[in-house]
Amino acid sequence: xxxxxxxxxxxxxxxxxxxxxxxxxxxxxxxxxxxxxxxxxxxxxxxxxxxxxxxxxxxxxxxxxxxxxxxxxxxxxxxxxxxxxxxxxxxxxxxxxxxxxxxxxxxxxxxxxxxxxxxxxxxxxxxxxxxxxxxxxxxxxxxxxxxxxxxxxxxxxxxxxxxxxxxxxxxxxxxxxxxxxxxxxxxxxxxxxxxxxxxxxxxxxxxxxxxxxxxxxxxxxxxxxxxxxxxxxxxxxxxxxxxxxxxxxxxxxxxxxxxxxxxxxxxxxxxxxxxxxxxxxxxxxxxxxxxxxxxxxxxxxxxxxxxxx
Numbered sequence: 214x215x216x217x218x219x220x221x222x223x224x225x226x227x228x229x230x231x232x233x234x235x236x237x238x239x240x241x242x243x244x245x246x247x248x249x250x251x252x253x254x255x256x257x258x259x260x261x262x263x264x265x266x267x268x269x270x271x272x273x274x275x276x277x278x279x280x281x282x283x284x285x286x287x288x289x290x291x292x293x294x295x296x297x298x299x300x301x302x303x304x305x306x307x308x309x310x311x312x313x314x315x316x317x318x319x320x321x322x323x324x325x326x327x328x329x330x331x332x333x334x335x336x337x338x339x340x341x342x343x344x345x346x347x348x349x350x351x352x353x354x355x356x357x358x359x360x361x362x363x364x365x366x367x368x369x370x371x372x373x374x375x376x377x378x379x380x381x382x383x384x385x386x387x388x389x390x391x392x393x394x395x396x397x398x399x400x401x402x403x404x405x406x407x408x409x410x411x412x413x414x415x416x417x418x419x420x421x422x423x424x425x426x427x428x429x430x431x432x433x434x435x436x437x438x439x440x441x442x443x444x445x446x447x448x449x450x451x452x453x454x455x456x457x458x459x460x461x462x463x464x465x466x467x468x469x470x471x472x473x474x475x476x477x478x479x480x481x482x483x484x485x486x487x488x489x490x491x492x493x494x495x496x497x498x499x500x501x502x503x504x505x506x507x508x509x510x511x512x513x514x515x516x517x518x519x520x521x522x
């Protein structure tokens with residue numbers, strides 16, 4: 214008790230010093246956290262933090278929904294947990310409500326002492342199609358109201374990398390491999406080599422980068438179809454860190470480059486087509502299974518470099 218009073222007195226004195234408001238807030242925050250933890254109150258999250266943090270999501274295709282999972286919990290570690298139930302509320306605020314809508318599966322709840330963790334889900338719904346390099350943000354805030362008030366928050370900044378194409382890495386600590394997934398939501402094709410074909414009863418000359426609808430593409434000969442692509446994907450990676458699964462069917466229709474590591478030639482870059490409205494998954498083995506390469510959010514950059522044209 215005496216120690217707690219001493220800390221509060223020191224904090225009050227510091228407020229009067231010309232250090233400025235910022236340092237005073239820092240002291241007050243730490244004193245408050247000390248008091249809460251001394252009373253066995255812990256309110257934490259796997260993604261939201263006291264004071265806020267920012268995550269960058271740069272792999273969005275600009276059209277599909279974005280799902281973000283997060284947890285709220287009542288423990289500091291495996292041994293220290295809160296002595297009572299915690300009541301909380303959650304909000305998700307978009308930077309541009311006219312362009313996106315935020316749906317939380319729950320706006321409030323109680324973390325019961327025995328259960329320790331609540332799992333929540335945020336779905337971000339685009340209300341229009343976004344273009345390459347456009348971005349917006351969503352700030353998620355969780356506030357406990359009982360037995361103490363504490364605020365956790367995080368801001369998710371979402372940027373369109375290549376419109377219509379999403380990619381992600383699903384991984385976990387201890388897993389010998391991760392899955393790199395690609396989703397192509399485009400329903401059009403682009404010409405990669407010029408040709409002339411009869412489409413809709415009319416002979417038409419197509420130049421590089423001309424666009425065809427799926428209906429027009431299906432009228433082409435096999436030879437001319439090979440001169441079109443919906444999305445051309447290139448993945449580059451370091452075989453000293455990750456190794457591509459060479460049993461993947463994608464290799465049958467891809468071009469690739471190799472790099473020698475420890476005297477062995479490994480694939481280090483691969484280029485392939487992804488058809489319209491199609492998803493692909495590629496397995497990569499990890500040299501260090503203690504790493505978690507999940508992307509985005511867990512990591513701000515992807516261990517596999519992605520490009521699309």
